[in-house]
Amino acid sequence: MGLAPLGSLYAFPSDLLDEGPAQVAHQARDLGFGSLAVAVAYHQARDVVPHAGPRRLRYRQDGVFLTLDERRWHGASLRPLPQPADETRAVQELLALDDRPAVEAWTVFLHNTSLGAQHPGSASQTCFGDALLSNLCPSSPAVRAYATALADEVASRGTDVVAEALSAQTFAHGHHHERSFAPVGPGAEAVLGLCFCTGCSTGAADAGADVERLAASARAVVDAAFDGAAPFPATLDALTEVLGEDLGHLLRARSSAVTSLAAQVAAVVRSHGQRLAFMDLTGAVLGYDDGLPEGAPAAAQAWRLAIDPAAVARESDAYVVLGYAADPERLAADVASVREAVGSAELRVILRPGHPDTRSAEHLRSKVAAATEAGADRIEIYSYGMAPRPVLERVRLPYAPGATQA
Incomplete structure (x- = not known):
């Protein structure tokens, strides 16, 4: 069978500023991509950029690379912060080019430490009542209003929207210099990632949960882990065994909130004649650091992010x-699990062409083939500015003449 075609190459506005919008657009086309997914709303990060003129590091902040329509945000309790003006102009220059690939608006929704710090009541809360400031909770009415307004702002510019972090998030990642010298094991860490904010607690209680009992059980599990209890796996069966049946009510309430928020955002995007692509970050949760995901296939672990x-x-x-997996067989299992879950829906798989997932062009080809055979409709690459140029060149091989059959 033929390989799934290349879709979007992911890029940052800083890439456009460093190399010029026309050059980035040319490079994307030259590498064979059908479109560019350009960040128009992003989160805090420190990134190595191997081919960015004199720079080799980029510090990113929370905010949007757009000039906001003030009427849309009048009276909003949460509103996005502005990103650097020169990067915002670079995005506009790209969109104004006559000769460019299609552009998708890569939009980070609920991973926003700045807004979480300003509005801690809108952030996820652990069983101890600690706010996870980098994680805005999809059950919060204020957060849902923010996500809808942001989608309206982005889609009104005439671009399709790729929605990142339009879901819950985990305990382990998102802030700056997360530190713990008290290891708790994967199961207790998953318990710490459960949200007990007002919205999630109300939804779970309405579904039949005794939320206070569940939170008390969760605190006891984590405290026992701090005291040296044996670790247990982060599986639904293991968590239900230690937390009881109330857990299922909480998880269903959380996933219902994510699903309804996705529907709400999609409706707004479609009102502008655009399409919404929902990004499921489970693959990053499982394999971000080393490309070595463990446990059940990705679809079976999406509950960690409250995604059905x-x-x-x-x-x-x-x-x-x-698809952050070095092993093509594991990648195929993850993609196949999602394909089975989503049925005939368009399925895109993002690969990293280099460290830590991919060793060579031939290795990348084997993963493109594995993802295709498992049901991918499109292959996408992350990311332009963070991949060394020789690594970007690897993308050509799977699609070179004479190498197009999997």
């Missing part, structure tokens, strides 16, 4: 997964 892939796919125009 089948339900969300029904509300979206495309479903995007992160």
Whole structure:
């Protein structure tokens, strides 16, 4: 069978500023990409940029690379912060080019430490009542209003939207210099990632949970781990065994909130004649650091982010997964699990062409073939500015003449 075609090359506005919008657009086309997914809303990060003129580091902040329509945000309790003006102009220059690939608006929704710090009541809360400031909770009415307004702002510019972090997030990642010298094991860490904010607690209680009992059980599990209890796996069976049946009510309430928010955002995007691609970050949760995901296939672990892939796919125009796995067989298993869950929905798979997932062009080809055979409709690459140029060149090989059959 033929390989799934290349979709978007992911890029940052800083890439456009460093190399020029026309050059980045030319490079994307030259490498064979059909489109560019350019960040128009992003989060805090420190990134190595191997080919950015004199720079080799970029510090990113929370905010949007757009000039906001003030009427849309009048009276909003949460509103996005502005990104640097020169990068915002670079995005506009790209969109104004006559000769460019299609552009998708890569939009980070609920991963926003700045807004979490300003509005801690809108952030996820652990069983101890600690706010996870980098994680805005999709059950919060203020957060849902923010996400809807942001989608309206972005889609009104005439671009399709790739929605990152339009879901819950995990405990382990998102802030700056997360430190713990008290290891708790994967199961207790998953317990710490459960949200007990007002919205999630109300939804769980309405579904039949005794939320206070569940939170007390969660605190006891984590404290026992701090005291040296044996670790247990982060599986639904293991968590239900230690937390009881109330857990299921909480998880269903959380996933229902994500699904309904995806539907709400998709409706706004479609009102502007655009499409919404929902990005499921489970693959990043499992394999971000080393490309060595463990445990059940990705679709079976999407509950960590309060995602029901089948339900969300029904509300979206495309479903995007992160294939952060070095082993082609594991990648195939993850992609196949999502394909089974989302049915005939358009399925895109994002690969990293270099460290830590991919060793060579031939290795990349084997993963493109594995993802294709497992059901991917499009292959996408992350990211232009963070991959060394020789690594970007690897993308050509799977699609070179004479190498197009998997």
